Amino acid sequence: MQSTPSRGEGPTDSPVPPLLEVRSVAKSFGSVAAVQGVSFPLYAGEVHALVGENGAGKSTIVKMLAGVHQPDTGTLAMRGTDVAFSHTADAKNAGIAVIYQEPTLFPDLSVAENIAIGNIPLARLGQIDRKAMRANAVSLLTRLGVSIDAERPARGLSIADQQIVEIAKALSTDAEVLIMDEPTAALTSIEVERLFTVSRALRDQGAAIMFISHRFDEITELCERVTIMRDGKHICTEWVADLTVDEMIRRTVGRDLAALFPKQDVEPGEVVLEVQDLSRAGVFRDVSFTVRSGEIVALAGLVGAGRSEVMQAVFGVDPYDSGTVRFLGRKLKAGSPRRAMRAGMALVPEDRRQQGLVMDLSIERNVTLPRAGALSHLGLLVGGAERREAHTWTGKLQTKFGRISDPVATLSGGNQQKVVLAKWLATKPRLLIVDEPTRGIDVGTKAEVHRLLSSLAADGMAVVMVSSELPEVLGMADRVVVLREGRVVAEIARADATEESVMYAAMGEPGGAA
Amino acid sequence: MSAQRTAPVVTGTGEAARPGGRRRFKLSTVLRIRELGIVIALVILVAYTTANNSRFLSSQSVRDILLSTSILAVLAAGQTVVVVTRNIDLSVGSILGFSAFSVATVMAANPGLPVVAGLAMGLVLGGVCGLVNGVIVRFGQVPALVVTLGTLYVFRGITYSWAGGQQVNADELPRGFLRFANDAVLGVPWLVLIGLVVIGSVSLVMRNYRFGRELYAMGSSPEAAELAGIRVARNTVAAFVVSGALAGLGGVMFASRFGTVDAAAGTGLELNVVAAVVVGGVAVFGGSGTAYGAGLGALLLTVIGSSLAVLDINQFWQRAIVGALILLAIGADRLVAVRIARGLLRKDVHA
Numbered sequence: 001m002q003s004t005p006s007r008g009e010g011p012t013d014s015p016v017p018p019l020l021e022v023r024s025v026a027k028s029f030g031s032v033a034a035v036q037g038v039s040f041p042l043y044a045g046e047v048h049a050l051v052g053e054n055g056a057g058k059s060t061i062v063k064m065l066a067g068v069h070q071p072d073t074g075t076l077a078m079r080g081t082d083v084a085f086s087h088t089a090d091a092k093n094a095g096i097a098v099i100y101q102e103p104t105l106f107p108d109l110s111v112a113e114n115i116a117i118g119n120i121p122l123a124r125l126g127q128i129d130r131k132a133m134r135a136n137a138v139s140l141l142t143r144l145g146v147s148i149d150a151e152r153p154a155r156g157l158s159i160a161d162q163q164i165v166e167i168a169k170a171l172s173t174d175a176e177v178l179i180m181d182e183p184t185a186a187l188t189s190i191e192v193e194r195l196f197t198v199s200r201a202l203r204d205q206g207a208a209i210m211f212i213s214h215r216f217d218e219i220t221e222l223c224e225r226v227t228i229m230r231d232g233k234h235i236c237t238e239w240v241a242d243l244t245v246d247e248m249i250r251r252t253v254g255r256d257l258a259a260l261f262p263k264q265d266v267e268p269g270e271v272v273l274e275v276q277d278l279s280r281a282g283v284f285r286d287v288s289f290t291v292r293s294g295e296i297v298a299l300a301g302l303v304g305a306g307r308s309e310v311m312q313a314v315f316g317v318d319p320y321d322s323g324t325v326r327f328l329g330r331k332l333k334a335g336s337p338r339r340a341m342r343a344g345m346a347l348v349p350e351d352r353r354q355q356g357l358v359m360d361l362s363i364e365r366n367v368t369l370p371r372a373g374a375l376s377h378l379g380l381l382v383g384g385a386e387r388r389e390a391h392t393w394t395g396k397l398q399t400k401f402g403r404i405s406d407p408v409a410t411l412s413g414g415n416q417q418k419v420v421l422a423k424w425l426a427t428k429p430r431l432l433i434v435d436e437p438t439r440g441i442d443v444g445t446k447a448e449v450h451r452l453l454s455s456l457a458a459d460g461m462a463v464v465m466v467s468s469e470l471p472e473v474l475g476m477a478d479r480v481v482v483l484r485e486g487r488v489v490a491e492i493a494r495a496d497a498t499e500e501s502v503m504y505a506a507m508g509e510p511g512g513a514a
Numbered sequence: 515m516s517a518q519r520t521a522p523v524v525t526g527t528g529e530a531a532r533p534g535g536r537r538r539f540k541l542s543t544v545l546r547i548r549e550l551g552i553v554i555a556l557v558i559l560v561a562y563t564t565a566n567n568s569r570f571l572s573s574q575s576v577r578d579i580l581l582s583t584s585i586l587a588v589l590a591a592g593q594t595v596v597v598v599t600r601n602i603d604l605s606v607g608s609i610l611g612f613s614a615f616s617v618a619t620v621m622a623a624n625p626g627l628p629v630v631a632g633l634a635m636g637l638v639l640g641g642v643c644g645l646v647n648g649v650i651v652r653f654g655q656v657p658a659l660v661v662t663l664g665t666l667y668v669f670r671g672i673t674y675s676w677a678g679g680q681q682v683n684a685d686e687l688p689r690g691f692l693r694f695a696n697d698a699v700l701g702v703p704w705l706v707l708i709g710l711v712v713i714g715s716v717s718l719v720m721r722n723y724r725f726g727r728e729l730y731a732m733g734s735s736p737e738a739a740e741l742a743g744i745r746v747a748r749n750t751v752a753a754f755v756v757s758g759a760l761a762g763l764g765g766v767m768f769a770s771r772f773g774t775v776d777a778a779a780g781t782g783l784e785l786n787v788v789a790a791v792v793v794g795g796v797a798v799f800g801g802s803g804t805a806y807g808a809g810l811g812a813l814l815l816t817v818i819g820s821s822l823a824v825l826d827i828n829q830f831w832q833r834a835i836v837g838a839l840i841l842l843a844i845g846a847d848r849l850v851a852v853r854i855a856r857g858l859l860r861k862d863v864h865a
Binding site: 066068087088089091092098100104105106107108109113117118120122126127128 | 722723724727728730731733734735737738739740741742743744745797800801802
């Protein structure tokens with residue numbers, strides 16, 4: 001445990017006490033010890049990474065720092081003095097701002113109100129100062145380099161934009177400690193870069209930033225130090241420069257990890273999906289591509305390029321204006337996900353909380369939901385068949401859970417994603433569409449999901465993967481279809497796909513593959 | 515330095531807001547259609563009814579409509595505060611009855627008491643009932659629908675057992691208290707004035723004060739409200755206290771207007787109140803809606819009731835029409851929401 005202040009090279013001066021210190025805290029929920037005796041300091045002027053697999057206790061640490069949970073034993077200290085947060089407002093007043101993994105905006109309030117909610121500026125007679133509120137929102141959004149209308153309601157913002165608003169919200173409180181719980185999970189490279197620029201500026205102004213991410217390249221790029229947790233315990237706090245990525249991964253998972261992106265080479269079979277000149281006014285135009293069995297085709301592009309929208313139109317969730325979708329040689333009627341499912345398509349959506357899972361239902365019910373018809377006898381769902389089926393698929397995916405009758409909401413993010421996958425794989429599809437399949441899940445689960453997709457393709461399934469993570473796209477895809485502003489701008493074969501060729505096409509830079 | 519920094523920011527805003535600005539105008543018109551729709555419906559209804567029977571717009575008839583509306587509107591304003599937080603208060607009819615009977619009894623026993631004392635007493639009694647609701651909802655972690663359904667019977671039961679079949683008659687009440695309902699200031703009856711003041715101040719607080727915005731936030735996303743450090747417990751209880759207090763005030767208005775009060779006063783009124791709120795454009799799942807919309811909803815419902823009577827249409831139809839109106843209101847909300855979502859999506863893609 002190397003928690004002594006830095007000597008010379010670091011961003012801190014040794015005699016200064018840490019801005020925030022976690023002192024051997026422990027927290028249990030029922031019989032589960034989420035965090036056991038974890039200590040680490042957070043200094044002003046540093047970006048500090050907190051790393052661990054899902055379930056390692058990171059979120060519990062974050063919630064204790066945010067005042068949502070209180071430690072069972074141990075204390076938190078700010079500038080050397082003990083503090084106790086009994087409410088989120090206490091942490092906020094102490095200067096700690098948290099950006100949660102799941103955006104926590106108010107859909108009915110305007111963007112400006114969302115940003116100001118913690119400290120609304122007041123004018124005459126205690127009334128809200130709308131002008132100041134708007135001006136503040138606009139200046140924060142400008143500082144973050146985005147053009148979101150401050151007056152629009154938060155409802156309907158893309159996840160990336162919601163995250164940006166969250167960050168603006170945190171900045172608006174002039175927080176000294178900024179805790180970001182996987183802020184980059186839904187951002188594209190450009191947005192990540194913008195976030196890093198802002199983070200560095202804040203750090204240079206003396207803020208302490210705690211950065212939680214599953215992406216080790218981001219950690220090496222942004223962070224000075226890293227604290228690694230595993231199974232609720234503190235493993236180490238080290239200078240990032242002293243560790244290789246492999247070493248960080250090894251300490252995080254506690255074992256050596258094989259290659260992260262193990263796509264097997266498969267000889268593609270017959271054409272499964274043929275999309276021709278698909279257009280939807282204002283969303284995408286003249287999109288054409290084919291997918292063969294055994295192939296993984298990645299749809300790459302910036303957030304807002306229309307990738308998810310294209311696949312939702314193909315699946316029938318959204319309508320399209322013109323063009324055709326042929327599936328297994330037959331023309332597929334538009335606008336009917338039911339038909340698409342019957343024909344053998346499955347779509348695993350990006351936002352698993354909103355679109356993929358019924359959080360309050362049990363794991364087994366969620367897995368068998370799309371197949372309830374096939375499993376029922378005379379319209380009655382019989383428990384046995386449902387349970388067997390659920391066990392088969394969750395077993396294949398190595399899903400970790402207490403009992404199969406537990407609500408899905410009790411699972412960690414990675415395991416929820418597996419339940420979503422299990423749910424759709426149980427329909428035995430010929431074409432699997434996955435939208436951001438590894439968003440917000442840890443390194444170990446990610447590798448399992450990748451291995452699974454790869455073996456599904458090897459068994460002859462056709463896979464379309466929408467992903468914002470370039471390494472994932474490059475590692476997994478046989479072909480990369482790049483979209484920009486609703487149009488296909490490039491189709492790059494695996495051999496020619498590099499970070500540069502895909503990004504150039506996605507961003508429309510001169511000299512790119514477009 | 516601040517001046518230097520302000521200049522580019524303002525330009526930036528201008529540029530960013532121009533395309534958005536046009537849309538914002540459209541958006542707000544769409545949203546205003548809600549209140550506009552009610553106004554148009556009112557105008558058509560009044561015009562049609564008057565064409566059939568000119569007495570519909572006689573001063574006595576208008577006065578009756580406005581007096582009834584003002585009581586309903588006061589309760590609807592309170593209900594709005596609760597519904598916006600994604601809760602509901604079904605006990606308002608019983609609170610009104612409790613307050614009406616209590617205040618009438620006290621006024622009858624103490625003829626010297628000024629009207630203001632009666633009003634204050636109604637507010638306090640109602641507020642206490644609301645406090646009970648709020649505390650059980652928040653600290654018992656029970657859905658408001660169930661809690662207030664329970665207190666609906668409890669408050670009514672208390673009133674019945676206290677009254678024991680007795681009623682307070684108009685001739686027992688002080689003249690000043692009865693006159694209060696009929697007296698007018700500059701041609702506006704006191705009750706209508708109270709209704710307007712309540713609607714106005716609730717609208718103002720909901721729109722321009724932190725407390726109001728926090729209520730919308732709580733209804734919009736309860737989890738996020740907790741994380742944002744909003745005092746959800748305090749605000750929830752406060753919302754129920756406001757609703758209860760206004761229902762209590764409504765009880766005093768009721769007693770003053772009708773004079774004869776028994777334990778059944780206001781029975782079933784809660785459904786009219788919820789209907790007024792929903793027709794007035796307050797989202798049942800919280801997060802949006804205005805008190806003046808709810809007030810317009812109350813006016814529309816009252817006018818429908820009177821005009822059906824004037825047009826000699828079977829009173830039983832009234833319920834069916836109110837029901838259809840609620841369905842229409844909810845349908846219109848969905849339509850507007852879908853339109854807005856589509857508009858925003860399109861804008862995002864172009865951006």
